[in-house]
Amino acid sequence: MKKKLIYITCLSVALLAGCKKELLTPESQTAVATLDNAQFSTAGRIQGQVLGLYAGLRAGDFYGSRYLIYNELRADNFIAQSSNSVTAYQTYNYTLGNGAQEVTGFWNSAYNTINRCNLFIEGMAAKGTSVVGDALSKNYVAEAKLVRAICYYSLLQLYARPYYDGLGSKPGLPLRLTGNSVAGNYDLARSSVSIIYTQILKDLNESETDLPITYGTTAVTNVTRAHRNTAIAFKTRVYLTMQKYSDVITEANKIVSTAAPFTATSGVALALQSDIANVFRTPYTTSESILSMPFVSGTEVGGGQSALGSYYFGVKLYSLNTDGIIGDGSFKATDRRRSFISPITVASPLPYLSKFPTLAAAGYSDYAPVIRYSEVLLSLGEALARNSNSLDPRAIALLNAVRSRSDATTVFTAASFASTQALFDAFLKERNMEFLGEGLRSPDLMRLGLTIPGKSNIPAVPASSSQYIWPISGTELLYNKLMTDNN
Template structure:
């Protein structure tokens, strides 16, 4: 584990060094300090190239913080406290523009990760496979494809209409599949949403076929892609496409038919007995894929990108963060079925009294430099993905779906056990599953995904108005930097 994190830190620092002096974010960012000609010349250099892809993915402007944060603050469960555009007050207010910090930086970070993945895949085809051998090369390329697929999926969640709007026929994002190695390669039209999803699934299917079933240590099983990582992500992708039958097929690969639910193959994924363990011991079998952070220089999210900085109160109020976003008192914490005895309520911290009292979310607890691992996907999500897909497919109060819902709820709320009689209709069971998702994944960035995949109105919160699926601003505009560089791009 130490070796993996150290390598990520080294290559993360190198990525940051080159990014800071490169104004054209669509041009290639050098992968290491060696020349292009020798970048794939030895096994260690090839491995370094691969690990640099994870470093790009976990950048503070991407999966190291901002992507996850935006997924929550666009929803209804947080209140902006600082009116700071740098920390997403416009994202929260649903009025981000083409030149907004969030809109530009997330786009650039995602495409930088995609371009690095493309350069790696191209380099492996040219010389890298010969250097490391076909078997290891196949595994490495599979990791790169998973990272590329996840990056494209992430872009669709903000910059494109949901799949459900027109069955994927609306404009998606530019689909770049070759590494950009020179000027004049930026012009490319937007593919449709369906075309981008097709490529995402191709990448993830290719990845599943070639990735290892597991690694020797818990660290790599959490921070590097393996077969179950690809499968788990596909359950999320298919839910976003409302292809519930395919979501069930994928989930059944890693979820046993009955409780206690566990993955029968590959890494032995299962829920932890205590939700708190997942956010103190980052390497449990519940954490399918996470972004590791350490105190090594260049290996933490960076200023104003950190989850704890956004959601935790200031030190003066008993926290470790900047007090950027408090919990909306009218949001999910007001849900009456979320009982006071539920262990997940221990993540709520209250500061002040009376009219000045505020609640904060302390799921992420480490102080600066904020070394909480950032969750990408957990086994709990796979269980609830399967539960939702089962009910939507069968249109019944499905017994397995109830059991899956119970597995997640009972882990934190032992006093609540659902039965089929608890739900008068399939719709009432769906409602319970969606509420459970809000509670279980609060602060993990999934709320935006869940709202837009179902074309639901983004609810109002504080001074921010509701935003219906038909309104301007439901999705983000295209980054102004892309519009300036790409003559074929069209805006939302």
């Protein structure tokens, strides 16, 4: 919120107005609309605002591309082929300052979306509910709360110490739960990591209660808007990040059957695809795609020049690190997930990730995944093993479900693991193979306090390093006098 810019604009208007008193208070052309305006006057306009919340989530600086990119480039699976700071090179080599584009851009994008959610929730209470009725109002507000929860969770992964470090006692984020529609006082101190997670879970729990069980047979809507199982699935991610394994199990058991083939037995029929390639090609609306950000060729560009397909495969800004997961011997040549690795040729001597292959000519229209059912299965399996500190049979079966879908030649048994730690490590490796390029690698390392491995000439980053998390956005530090930076 740039108060200085607002002040300069007002001063300029005053100088131009002279004695024309009415021009001293012109209608703002940039302020967010107030709560009692026409945006809440019809059912169609209210629904348009709901869809606008998802548009904020899929912005290029957010889940449209860069949030996934940043969490991958911080880790060890990609090698820079450009030193352009515009395309996240400072994230890649850990030279970020408070004013770096990625630091300010992502912070602004996430908090802008949070503000839109807050204004929408307030607007529904003030007027919208009377227009659409109580049932539909609860549905819409639940969607806003889920989007807000995703925003706060995502911010924590980059700007705050992991939960394990002090059990959430370290500085977190400014917790903004009321909307800003005009210029005002934006000073707000950081709440602790624990308090932010408490709010995230509150939003997700309330969303689970009020979201629809399903949007019927409309596959696109079931994938691109939140339903009850979306809230449950995202809670498994949150609890795993907090190392609250018994809670992961409780939530996952709501949408994962007790035995293979593992499926959701109520709500939207979630299940693994027989071929992982189906998830990443048209129509992108599979049983495995719990929530994805849609892009339509010709009408909307997925992240623009910073689209997933551009970074990984189109402009080829980052190649795959042959010393990363693709060089691991257990990632077999016959594994179906290797079909996402471009072949090395004379013309293209480096491997690239082709998981998002639709290029600029087709508008970079690949859907960006937010959460998939395979993640829920692996989170449940890991939680079962860690919670019991054992070679849990169901945990191993869940690991096999994801592995055998892409690599039928590998079947894990209890004898495959020399210790419980070996099973824990197997889950982490499986996630690395399964979600390559999808933005889970850095958060997976950080939730466990593991060193972020080095790559090329970039040294490893231990959990004790100040580089383990990002600095706070310079714009926030400038306009929020109660905000403090990360050390």
